[in-house]
Amino acid sequence: MxxxxxxxxxxxxxxxxxxxxxxxxxxxxxxxxxxxxxxxxxxxxxxxxxxxxxxxxxxxxxxxxxxxxxxxxxxxxxxxxxxxxxxxxxxxxxxxxxxxxxxxxxxxxxxxxxxxxxxxxxxxxxxxxxxxxxxxxxxxxxxxxxxxxxxxxxxxxxxxxxxxxxxxxxxxxxxxxxxxxxxxxxxxxxxxxxxxxxxxxxxxxxxxxxxxxxxxxxxxxxxxxxxxxxxxxxxxxxxxxxxxxxxxxxxxxxxxxxxxxxxxxxxxxxxxxxxxxxxxxxxxxxxxxxxxxxxxxxxxxxxxxxxxxxxxxxxxxxDQDDLVEPSQPQIDENPRGSIHINDLKFSYTPSQHLIEDFNLHVHPGQTIAIVGPTGCGKTTLINLLMRFYDPKAGEIMIDGINTMNMRRHDLRAMYGMVLQDSWLFKGTIKDNIAFGSDHPTDEAIIEAAKNAHAHKFIMQLKDGYNAMLSEEGSNLSQGQRQLLCIARIMLADPPMLILDEATSSIDTRTERQIQDAFDTMMEGRTTFIVAHRLSTIQKADQIVVMRDGHIVEQGTHQSLLKKKGFYSKLYYSQFDTTHM
Known part of the structure; x- marks a missing residue:
């Protein structure tokens, strides 16, 4: 049969x-x-x-x-x-x-x-x-x-x-x-x-x-x-x-x-x-x-x-079921970046709970740093924000619209995302930077590369912006690949940002230069930063400290240090073991 x-x-x-x-x-x-x-x-x-x-x-x-x-x-x-x-x-x-x-x-x-x-x-x-x-x-x-x-x-x-x-x-x-x-x-x-x-x-x-x-x-x-x-x-x-x-x-x-x-x-x-x-x-x-x-x-x-x-x-x-999109999707015409996460629950497997009763309110233009030990749910939260996965319960609201009522394409178009693992494809450097943007000019591509401090090493290559990258950009260093990914986001100029250890593969001097470019780009944009190096998030408007899928602490860098709680231990452990 x-x-x-x-x-x-x-x-x-x-x-x-x-x-x-x-x-x-x-x-x-x-x-x-x-x-x-x-x-x-x-x-x-x-x-x-x-x-x-x-x-x-x-x-x-x-x-x-x-x-x-x-x-x-x-x-x-x-x-x-x-x-x-x-x-x-x-x-x-x-x-x-x-x-x-x-x-x-x-x-x-x-x-x-x-x-x-x-x-x-x-x-x-x-x-x-x-x-x-x-x-x-x-x-x-x-x-x-x-x-x-x-x-x-x-x-x-x-x-x-x-x-x-x-x-x-x-x-x-x-x-x-x-x-x-x-x-x-x-x-x-x-x-x-x-x-x-x-x-x-x-x-x-x-x-x-x-x-x-x-x-x-x-x-x-x-x-x-x-x-x-x-x-x-x-x-x-x-x-x-x-x-x-x-x-x-x-x-x-x-x-x-x-x-x-x-x-x-x-x-x-x-x-x-x-x-x-x-x-x-x-x-x-x-x-x-x-x-x-x-x-x-x-x-x-x-x-x-x-x-x-x-x-x-x-x-x-x-025969596998496709992703289901809402029949009457709502569109955020002018995204401001007001995000409300209410009673969020999620687990990859039914037997192992990961995120439970998670609540977070983010005002437009705020920079939110998400920190915590490995496996606490930081990257999972980013996956839920981008709707790579859907929550088991609760809701994520953007400007008053439930993300479950939005098309995934419309939602993801509002975010610019730089991950710890850089992704490049086989093609020219120019094409890789332009990926995700609609027919940008050469001038715009070069300007984005300059802002990402990638222009110098690109021009040192034989064919410059027309240099061909091998599969996954393996003919570049990890840091150079990351710079191109950052240039890609700067060119796209999205209304909101997600930076998941975006500068982890870059030397300290270049990181400071890029951080200045990020600061300029983040002005007026709601930004989520996932960081292990806590020295990079001291300017964040809110620092959300996660542990076992829950928010255990929340506040600014200085206020959290004064509490001498879990964040304080995490922070000082990176500099001075006597504070452990």
Whole structure:
């Protein structure tokens, strides 16, 4: 039942390219007609050669000309079949990838976080390739095989019914055997695809963390983990390939029996005068052609099972619920930055509470610093402000509007965000700075870079602002990457800011210069600063001290130090252990 459902969904992707499929089928039918006509012509040509000195050359030359014409037409229409089927296949593959890629953009962040990134990439690339190779191209092969079988039966019955019945009765055995094997193959291929996705995720993780792996001498342990997953993939692959490989030799064995039976039975028929030598030659060719489609169809069954298993994995992603946006969204036309957080509750897992009964009121233009020990919920609060995650209870209000009643795009457009982990893409420095801004001028990009103190090192590069960055900007230092991310936000000029350890990778001198630029940019803007270095937040209007998901202290830097509470301990621990 699931197979049928998956097949129907894949056929829906074929509909826009139906004309290519129809043309492929028509060309395939014409190709088959010429393919089946050729053995008849060969047999007729043989029958013109009755013996020594008894050759009807005019008829023979005519038949040879027709054979050449038929062979040329077979090649031409075979080429057209490949052309049209590939056109359809590659268009459908492109549409599947586009739809899956778009889906990744509309999935909740919680789904992306809870799945292996390597596995998600595998579904996008390898699985869709297997769908293309197996299912979509298999349709043409299936039609060609069935049409060849039907056409061959017709030609054989026209030549000799008895010999034709020998072929017809024996050959379906190969189809029965292959279909029995194919049902086993599907189960093993599903397991293989799942393990392959797991392996891709592990490899991606190890490559991305290679510096950490080598720094902690963890190469051998990682190799053992890899070997364990690889061994499971090996065992699964051996089973699936074993049963898949059984199909072809099994059908070939049955086909050899058919061919031998036709040769023996046909030879006796020739001796009894019921068949000419040329007709027997045609029959032997047909017996070989008739069994070949069964081999092709048996291979198609194996490919179909693999393709359906891959399609199930792709559709599993496409069937995930999208992010739900309000039907009548509210828009903050002139954001002032008044934020009220009331009775907020959130947890990543139901069994482990993180943020409970969280309340915070922020006036427009205030700078709010969020501090606390690791795991207290600082970054989680930022995730909730940006609606990367939604609260389990409570509300976050911006200028009197509940953020749950706003489109995520509209909400996030109000924030400029600089994270501790810088993100750059493969492209020019200019494109990376301009990311998130609408068609900025070169002058605006350069001005933003100057404000972020990135202009100097950019101009030292060979191509300046047109210098190409490698993937994730790995050809720059961590500090340089962070400066470009800061320049990006300065260019975007958002109404509110979120700075999550924004200057953590920058030297002290440059940090002071950037802090001056930030101070200018933060004027009149509501700003949230997540900081571990408490020396950077002394000018904040409010310092919110978090512990275990709760606000334990709140106030200015000086007032919190006078309390000599938790903040005071955190602050002095960074400078003088005697105050602990």
């Amino acid at each position: 699931k197979h049928k459902s998956t097949l129907h969904r894949l056929l829906a992707f074929v509909a826009p390219y139906k004309k290519f499929w129809i043309m492929a089928l028509i060309c395939s039918a014409v190709n088959i007609i010429f393919t089946l006509w050729t053995p008849v012509l060969i047999g007729q040509a043989i029958d013109t050669m009755l013996g020594k000195g008894k050759v009807h050359f005019p008829i023979l030359f005519t038949k040879i000309g027709l054979i050449a014409f038929s062979t040329a037409m077979t090649a031409l229409f075979g080429l057209l079949v490949v052309r049209f089927s590939n056109k359809m296949t590659y268009n459908i593959t492109r549409d599947l990838r586009n739809q899956l890629f778009d889906k990744y953009h509309h999935l909740p962040l919680s789904f992306i976080d809870s799945h292996s990134h390597g596995d998600l990439m595998d579904r996008m690339i390898a699985d869709i390739d297997l769908i293309s190779d197996g299912l979509l191209q298999g349709f043409t092969n299936l039609f060609s095989g069935v049409a060849t079988i039907i056409g061959t039966i017709g030609f054989m019955l026209a030549i000799n019914v008895k010999v034709a019945l020998v072929v017809i009765v024996l050959t379906p055995l190969s189809l029965i055997v292959s279909s029995m094997i194919a049902t086993r193959v599907y189960k093993y291929f599903q397991v293989q695809l799942k393990i392959r996705g797991e392996l891709s995720g592990y490899v991606e993780e190890m490559i991305g963390s290679q510096k950490v792996v080598t720094a902690f001498f963890h190469e051998e342990e990682n190799k053992q983990d890899f070997d364990e997953i690889n061994q499971r993939l090996f065992i699964s692959g051996v089973k699936s390939q074993f049963f898949g490989a059984l199909v072809n030799p099994t059908t070939r064995f049955v086909n050899a029996i058919v061919y031998g039976s036709v040769a023996i039975f046909g030879a006796f028929t020739v001796l009894s005068g019921g068949l000419t030598v040329g007709a027997l030659s045609s029959f032997l060719t047909y017996a070989n052609q008739y069994t070949k489609p069964f081999n092709d169809i048996s291979n198609v069954f194996t490919q179909l099972e693999t393709a359906l298993a891959c399609a199930d994995r792709v559709f599993d992603i496409l």
